[in-house]
Amino acid sequence: MKILVAVKRVVDHKVNVRVNADETGIETANVKMAINPFCEIAIEQAVRFKEQGSADEVVLVCIGPKEADVQLRAGLALGADRAILVRTDEEVQSLDVAKLLHKIVQEELPDLVLLGKQAIDTDNNQTGQMLAALTGMPQGTFASNIVFTVPNRVKVTREVDGGLVTLALNLPAVITVDLRLNTPRYASLPNIMKAKRKVITMTAPKDIGVNLSPRLTTLRVESPPVRQPGVKVENVTDLVDKLQQQAKVI
Amino acid sequence: MAILIVAEHDNHTIQPATLSVLTAASEIATHTSDGELHLLIIGHECESVVEIAQSIAGLSQILVADHQIYQSPLAENIAPIIVSLVQSKTQDQYSHIITSAGTAGKDYQPRVAAMLDVAQISDIISVESVDTFKRPIYAGNAIATVQSSDVIKVITVRSSAFPPVPLTAESVTTEALNQMPVVELAPQAASGKSEFIKAELTQSSRPELTTAKVVISGGRGMQNTDNFELLYTLADQLNAAVGASRAAVDAGFVANDLQIGQTGKIIAPDLYIAVGISGAIQHIAGITGSKIIVAINNDPDAPIFDVADYGLVADLFDVLPELTAALKAKS
Numbered sequence: 162m163k164i165l166v167a168v169k170r171v172v173d174h175k176v177n178v179r180v181n182a183d184e185t186g187i188e189t190a191n192v193k194m195a196i197n198p199f200c201e202i203a204i205e206q207a208v209r210f211k212e213q214g215s216a217d218e219v220v221l222v223c224i225g226p227k228e229a230d231v232q233l234r235a236g237l238a239l240g241a242d243r244a245i246l247v248r249t250d251e252e253v254q255s256l257d258v259a260k261l262l263h264k265i266v267q268e269e270l271p272d273l274v275l276l277g278k279q280a281i282d283t284d285n286n287q288t289g290q291m292l293a294a295l296t297g298m299p300q301g302t303f304a305s306n307i308v309f310t311v312p313n314r315v316k317v318t319r320e321v322d323g324g325l326v327t328l329a330l331n332l333p334a335v336i337t338v339d340l341r342l343n344t345p346r347y348a349s350l351p352n353i354m355k356a357k358r359k360v361i362t363m364t365a366p367k368d369i370g371v372n373l374s375p376r377l378t379t380l381r382v383e384s385p386p387v388r389q390p391g392v393k394v395e396n397v398t399d400l401v402d403k404l405q406q407q408a409k410v411i
Numbered sequence: 412m413a414i415l416i417v418a419e420h421d422n423h424t425i426q427p428a429t430l431s432v433l434t435a436a437s438e439i440a441t442h443t444s445d446g447e448l449h450l451l452i453i454g455h456e457c458e459s460v461v462e463i464a465q466s467i468a469g470l471s472q473i474l475v476a477d478h479q480i481y482q483s484p485l486a487e488n489i490a491p492i493i494v495s496l497v498q499s500k501t502q503d504q505y506s507h508i509i510t511s512a513g514t515a516g517k518d519y520q521p522r523v524a525a526m527l528d529v530a531q532i533s534d535i536i537s538v539e540s541v542d543t544f545k546r547p548i549y550a551g552n553a554i555a556t557v558q559s560s561d562v563i564k565v566i567t568v569r570s571s572a573f574p575p576v577p578l579t580a581e582s583v584t585t586e587a588l589n590q591m592p593v594v595e596l597a598p599q600a601a602s603g604k605s606e607f608i609k610a611e612l613t614q615s616s617r618p619e620l621t622t623a624k625v626v627i628s629g630g631r632g633m634q635n636t637d638n639f640e641l642l643y644t645l646a647d648q649l650n651a652a653v654g655a656s657r658a659a660v661d662a663g664f665v666a667n668d669l670q671i672g673q674t675g676k677i678i679a680p681d682l683y684i685a686v687g688i689s690g691a692i693q694h695i696a697g698i699t700g701s702k703i704i705v706a707i708n709n710d711p712d713a714p715i716f717d718v719a720d721y722g723l724v725a726d727l728f729d730v731l732p733e734l735t736a737a738l739k740a741k742s
Contacts, residue, residue: 177692178552187553255521256530279674283548285533290486290521299487299604302518305667316608320667321514322676324612328485331604340657340674341667376530380543381556388699391720397733400705400723401741408703408720410625410682411649411738 162216162309164207165271167262167289168236168244169197170229171282180384187382196232199277201239203338205345206307207275208240215309216273218242222265224258226250230361237356238348244361247369255283257366257373259291264369266296271333273315278303278337289337299330303339412506413447413471414440417493417520419511420452420460422482427622428511428568430467430575435538435568436509437469437576442541443506447471451496453489455482465591466578473591478598483610484515487602490522495599497527497563505563506541512567520567529561536572550673550696571621571679571700613666617643620669623652626680626701628671629664630656630694632687632708632727636664641731642686648738654678656688672697687727690715707731 172178172187173195179188196204210216221236221244223229233244247261266274274296279286293300301307301317305325308316313332318325320339330336348356366373394400404411414436419426433448440446449472452460457477464473476492497505508523510516512534524531535544536554543558544566620626627649629642639653646653654676655669671678673693679700686707688694695718698704706719709726716722723730 172549174693178549180553187549254530256525256528259525281550281673284550284673285531286517287521287524287531287533290518291525291531293486294490294522294525299602300518300522301605302486303514319514322668324610324666324668326483326610327608329606329608334604341661376559376561377532378558378560379555380558382548382553383556385547385551385554385699388704388718388720390717391704391722393716393722393724396725397723397730397737400721401734401737403721404682404703404705405741408682410703 162210162272163218163220163269164210164216165220165222165266165269165274166200166203166207166236166241167274167276168200168204168221168223168232169277169280170194170223170225170232171197171280174198174281180382184381184383186379194228194232196235197277197280199279199281199338199340201345202340202342203275203277204236204239204241205343206338209343211240220245220269220271222247222262224249224253224261233361234356235348237359238353239346240352243359246361246363248363248365249373251373252375253373254375254377255285255287256291256376257371258288259295260371261366261369262288262292263295264371266292268369273332274298274335276335276337278339289335293335296333296335298333298335301328301330301334301336304336305339305341307336307342412443412445412504413449414507414509415493415496415505416448416450417508417510417516418450418452418460418464419513419515420454420457422454422457423459425460425463426511426513427575427619428513428570430578431570431573432509432511432568433467433469433576434573435535436507438538439507439509439541442538449474449505451493452476453481453492455479461593463578467576469576470591473593474596475593476596476598480598480601483607484519485602485605485607486519486522487605488599489519490526491599492596493519493523494526496596507564507566509566509568511570513570516567520565524565527563527565529563529565530559531565531567532557532559533567534569535566536569547696550693551699552692552696569677571677613668617646618650618652620652620654620671620676621678623680625649625651625682625684626654626678627651627684627686628654628656628688629659629686630688631658631662633659633664638728639664641728645731645735645738648735648742656694657691685715685719686731688715689713690718
């Protein structure tokens with residue numbers, strides 16, 4: 162079984178994000194970049210499937226600038242076999258990402274495509290579902306457990322608003338992963354060294370036949386309204402008084 | 412061009428989030444020339460949902476796809492029926508397809524968008540015009556204003572950002588009720604590629620997290636599952652919903668559907684009480700819409716105090732019983 166894992170390069174989740182001065186986006190100069198945390202969980206899961214013997218090959222694919230090879234190397238150091246970088250300096254929106262991934266899927270013919278459920282920069286939560294639509298594959302979103310069952314089937318437990326829902330999907334399928342699927346490992350030094358020798362194939366949107374066509378224009382990016390600083394209360398009596406007399410919420 | 416609203420329901424009752432989506436849809440309609448609102452209900456044996464929908468003011472049509480294949484929501488089956496409505500020649504063409512950004516809408520709506528070859532605008536918090544919307548990015552640390560160039564706008568709505576439309580039979584006269592056209596739709600073929608196995612849904616008599624007026628949450632500081640009883644007791648005193656931070660869910664203290672934050676539930680209650688929660692930005696992202704935030708934590712430097720209107724630096728195991736008793740005494 163071959164597993165394709167999509168990886169996005171994003172601003173590291175520990176960075177305190179600030180809107181830039183001309184309100185066109187966020188401050189990106191000298192900001193630490195990293196693998197989107199949800200994508201990292203997807204890589205970890207694919208590698209675990211390989212270690213358990215249910216997968217033979219784990220291929221990473223990233224759409225981004227040439228600097229994204231850093232994130233792909235990090236993913237290879239976690240245990241993926243090889244990687245594909247679809248190189249572009251443009252901002253690529255979810256629908257175009259899905260179209261690019263669709264081309265890669267047609268090329269690679271994976272049995273399973275794993276993605277993070279959302280990227281922590283745009284918070285869109287779209288790409289996996291869109292890829293499933295374009296490829297005609299069934300989808301299991303927000304997965305907290307994935308088990309291969311009879312040949313060519315996979316059981317997915319999904320985290321939904323009311324609790325958990327379990328589906329069975331025919332392979333090939335698209336699964337987007339949630340936080341509690343696993344805790345990604347730290348790459349060991351030998352594996353980091355080994356990853357340097359693994360292959361990253363470079364391509365570009367036009368090479369695989371996709372013309373990027375962004376449909377959404379960002380007119381402005383602004384900071385959210387700031388909450389006024391509050392007060393410290395001394396004790397429970399004080400708190401209850403303030404909530405009743407001042408805030409009038411109880 | 413009409414606006415198609417896809418209802419969120421459990422085959423018995425309509426989810427409050429859909430009533431907020433209707434407010435967002437009405438706001439879009441004010442920017443269009445005709446802007447009729449059509450509500451689509453996809454389910455099985457969902458007559459009571461249709462009945463409730465008939466008491467919603469402002470709708471001009473209800474569309475119902477009632478079939479066994481829609482008993483459990485599978486995106487592979489739901490997306491094609493939505494798409495068929497947009498592509499069908501006999502139906503009105505739709506300018507917007509809109510639903511709530513709950514886990515159901517997040518699941519099928521991008522599939523609909525890709526099938527129609529249009530972008531999706533996720534999680535909108537305000538309507539600026541017929542094609543321009545505001546939405547949070549970077550866990551709410553920035554708000555983007557985005558404009559869509561697609562003919563059909565596929566949208567999910569952050570329900571906590573819009574008030575619900577009133578759901579009263581009085582808002583519609585009986586006469587209007589009888590005239591409200593209910594169009595029954597034939598089902599589309601099932602994909603056969605996915606199958607529902609089981610649902611393990613949390614049963615709770617407390618209010619639902621995303622619509623409760625008061626929410627009390629516990630974090631890592633609660634230490635274990637048993638200690639959450641202290642929160643439940645307090646919650647019952649305030650008729651509050653109970654939530655949790657990611658740390659508490661990851662530690663297994665409570666179920667996943669209690670998680671509040673960037674990737675969990677987004678809430679906007681009148682009163683939010685964070686107990687033993689340090690206040691990671693991902694958690695704050697889910698609570699900034701709250702009117703009043705109270706933080707109880709023994710660490711005076713916890714970032715939660717930066718967003719709290721009232722902060723109490725104390726041991727939660729002392730505070731919770733005392734607070735419950737104080738409220739009981741007042742009531």
